[in-house]
Amino acid sequence: MASDANGLSTDLRVLRQDEWDKWYNTLIRGFGGVPEAAEERELWNSLTEFDRSLGVWDGDECVGTAGAFSFRLTVPGGASLPVAGVTMVSVAATHRRRGILTSMMRRQLDDVRSWGEPLAVLTASEPAIYGRFGYGNATFSLYAEIDTSRVRLSVSAGTDDVRVRYAAPAEVLDVCEAVYARLVPARPGMLERRPGWERLGVLDPESERDGASPLQCVLAERDGETVGYARYRVKPVWESPGPDGKVVLEDSAALDPAADAALWRFLFGIDLTSTVAVRGRPVDDPWQYLASDLRRCNLRLRDSLYVRPVEVGAALEARTYQTPVDVVFEVEDTFCPWNAGRWRLSGDAKGASCERTADAADLALSVRELGAAYLGGVSLASLGAAGRVRELRRGALAEASLGFGAGAVPWLPHGF
Known part of the structure; x- marks a missing residue:
């Protein structure tokens, strides 16, 4: 149980199967309240992974929803990486600004880490919401x-x-x-x-x-x-x-x-x-x-897939790099502090390693920018030109940006 600033208590817990209708009705209301066709509702019921879905309850009323599908996502180099597909996120209008969304994002990312999935991904109904939780727009x-x-x-x-x-x-x-x-x-x-x-x-x-x-x-x-x-x-x-x-x-x-x-x-x-x-x-x-x-x-x-490294080292090791890279990142991550600090990435088209290091940083960026660049569709050089990546060693930005590119433009084929 948790209490907000007004002393009102809510219960954040994993969704039970017998709660799905009430939980899903909260989600539908959050997206305008237009009922779905029966076949559409049945499909989403069958796809819901209950042990990866969260509900926030105020007594018997569901006031917050969030889910995480278990997907495998292609990353540069062709590997298939297990990822959490964040979905069905809503907060009841009666319970806004009480920290409910933050509490769900906190619990969810902790869960994703415990599941051993290096990335969380989502499509955003309102893109401004998710940057503060470390998600960066990676595909268009x-x-x-x-x-x-x-x-x-x-x-x-x-x-x-x-x-x-x-x-x-x-x-x-x-x-x-x-x-x-x-x-x-x-x-x-x-x-x-x-x-x-x-x-x-x-x-x-x-x-x-x-x-x-x-x-x-x-x-x-x-x-x-x-x-x-x-x-x-x-x-x-x-x-x-x-x-x-x-x-x-x-x-x-x-x-x-x-x-x-x-x-x-x-x-x-x-x-x-x-x-x-x-x-x-x-x-x-x-x-x-x-x-x-x-x-x-x-x-x-239009913006499409948002990527959030949950385990920076594992995520960067899972993909390959089109040209050799040897770069130290200083990563800022206030929401998942286990990612914060310096990481040495060494890799090429055959594979990569990414480990903690005490060496001087070559580039400084937040986990949001790292997520945006991860699939190769947003260049580190462009983020640097926008002031979102800071070059601390001359030439490091061009080297890393070229390495992070991908042969094919990344693309999310359908929403979730």
Whole structure:
């Protein structure tokens, strides 16, 4: 039990299965109170890891929620690292500014450390909240509204060898997941899908369609093998001059450039549409380099995955470095003080070690900046230019920044 400044007591504890409905109702209310479809609610119930979920209770009333999915995340070099996917965080409006969020974050990070998971990750409904707990924005996602009446694609060689055919989304879920699984090791930030998570890709409540069609799917095939897929909706729009519909891409994956180009050519050419809406795609999504006019694609970026090193040494040892690095970091971490101090990182493309040291520091930064740079999508040099990383040894920033880069831009494929 804990008491706030007004002497009101709350109880922070691990969630029990029989408390889930009340706990989840608190979360839904915290996000506006709009009820979810039954199938959506059932899915999140089945995915909830009760022993990794926390509730704060004021008597019989749930006033705070937080969870942590057990994921494996690809890091630079291709390793799959166990991470805590922080999720379902809310505090009742009646109990704000009483330290409830801080108490949940404190307990959660202590738990994550005890589980032996070097990183915690999250997507933020309000990005300003989580920086004070050490989370740094590590990946971005691409959004676009492509004017397909004016933008053309110049497709790669071999595209005509790929067949695109319709398929019922639920009936081809296994083959789509097989394509996805082959791509996971190649890009930092991607999540291995644990059993049950594949259902997220075909969840199709009418309330989420915004007037568009039920979910549709096409497979890209070559010589009888599935080499890609796209899941999308079509939103019909009729104006006085004629049809002006929109294709809303929900998910797409391909094993090679020709398969990818075939899928995009199909999406661009759907009858009665003049726009393809792209949401949450990789910043380096290949279609951009096939498009005739990016200005008419209305590109924009949005913050995506936030990374928080829970064990600095283990996290930095788990990834590789594209050029050799030998650098001493002075890390500031007031919320998880076991990370604070000097760490010597020595590594290259084959592996790394990161240990405590008494040697003079080369770079000084907070754990938040270390998390932002961890997956290679945010450069230490850029953070240094912003004054967020201080160079204490001449040349150390350029050396470390180059080493921390990744061959592929990191990307989170879906939320949680």
